[in-house]
Amino acid sequence: MSITDTEPLTKTTSSLGTHLAAVRAARKLSLRRVEELSNKQVSNGYLNQIETGKILQPSPNILYVLADVLQTNFETLMELAGYMSPKQATDTRHGKLATLTELDLTEGEEKELVRYVKFLRENKGESR
Numbered sequence: 001m002s003i004t005d006t007e008p009l010t011k012t013t014s015s016l017g018t019h020l021a022a023v024r025a026a027r028k029l030s031l032r033r034v035e036e037l038s039n040k041q042v043s044n045g046y047l048n049q050i051e052t053g054k055i056l057q058p059s060p061n062i063l064y065v066l067a068d069v070l071q072t073n074f075e076t077l078m079e080l081a082g083y084m085s086p087k088q089a090t091d092t093r094h095g096k097l098a099t100l101t102e103l104d105l106t107e108g109e110e111k112e113l114v115r116y117v118k119f120l121r122e123n124k125g126e127s128r
Contacts, residue, residue, distance in 0.1 A: 016057075017051040017052060017053045018051075020047070020077075023070050023103075024047075024051075024070060026103045027070060027071070029069075031045075031047050034047055034066070034069055037069045038065050041062070047066070057081050057083070058081065060078060
């Protein structure tokens with residue numbers, strides 16, 4: 001069964017939009033700038049609809065253009081759109097991990113992120 005643009009947003013398909021928005025923000029690109037860099041192959045309105053989950057499975061051609069413009073992995077976008085099965089068994093975490101990878105964190109940012117996650121885990125029981 002294929003996912004269409006009108007089907008309800010699901011956990012699997014919503015990660016594509018979240019991932020694209022995070023990568024675009026990390027690259028400090030506006031929706032209009034992505035449109036310009038894609039030679040108008042992807043309009044800013046269309047990208048906005050993907051990022052907000054209104055369009056769940058853009059064509060592989062669109063994903064290829066976005067991968068090129070955003071300098072991100074095409075296969076990851078294909079997996080998040082549901083065209084390919086994830087290569088790893090941790091498919092529920094794959095989209096989140098891929099997004100973090102695409103952010104090009106510095107070593108200091110990575111250490112700070114790990115420290116913050118440890119802090120959250122240590123204090124999780126205290127809030128109850």
